[in-house]
Amino acid sequence: MPSIQGRIIFCGENPEMKLYRPDTEQLVALASYWRCTFSLHGIGNALVINVESDTPNTPMLQGIYTDNFELGRWLADTFVQHFEDFKGRGWPQIQLTQARFVQEMDSRRYHRVAVYSANDHLILTWDEALAQRLFHVPQLTTGLNGETKHDVYTVICPCKTGSIVVNGQGVEGQVRSDLSDPNWPRCTAFMAFSETWVEK
Incomplete structure (x- = not known):
């Protein structure tokens, strides 16, 4: 049985969501959730999230929530800060928030x-x-300064709808979807299962 060479540094799930103000190009919320079943920093959960307010450049909510501080810091600094639309938001300077996570799902x-x-x-x-x-x-x-490269293997499941509720208040945004390709829909919200990051 052939194998893939490299050091495995993360296994788990990593769904992502980007919400836009209805009928505009304005991004109002973005979230990267991680459920880790294996890493060099232990297992656990982390949520990296930014929700915009009506004041430009002043987020209503920006945080890194986690039940494993070492893991949460590593995920935000090593991976998330390099993701499209997450870049340039100062994640390495954001303090971590202790949190508890509860999941409900039918994948x-x-x-x-x-x-x-x-x-x-x-x-x-x-x-x-x-x-x-x-x-x-x-x-x-x-990497913290973009100094490393990793290969990623993951099962992506585009989602037509998504929502974020903050302290009982729903974020006024919606998922953008392109369903023009019958073979592969493109959505700004997706589930990501069996995700594995490999250091080459």
């Missing part, structure tokens, strides 16, 4: 994550999964 259709901290209660829902496909993304830029 064929939806995934819901509730996050509880001392001051906040967040609910993120990925819904109406449209398809599933295995991807290999080679040579992603990673």
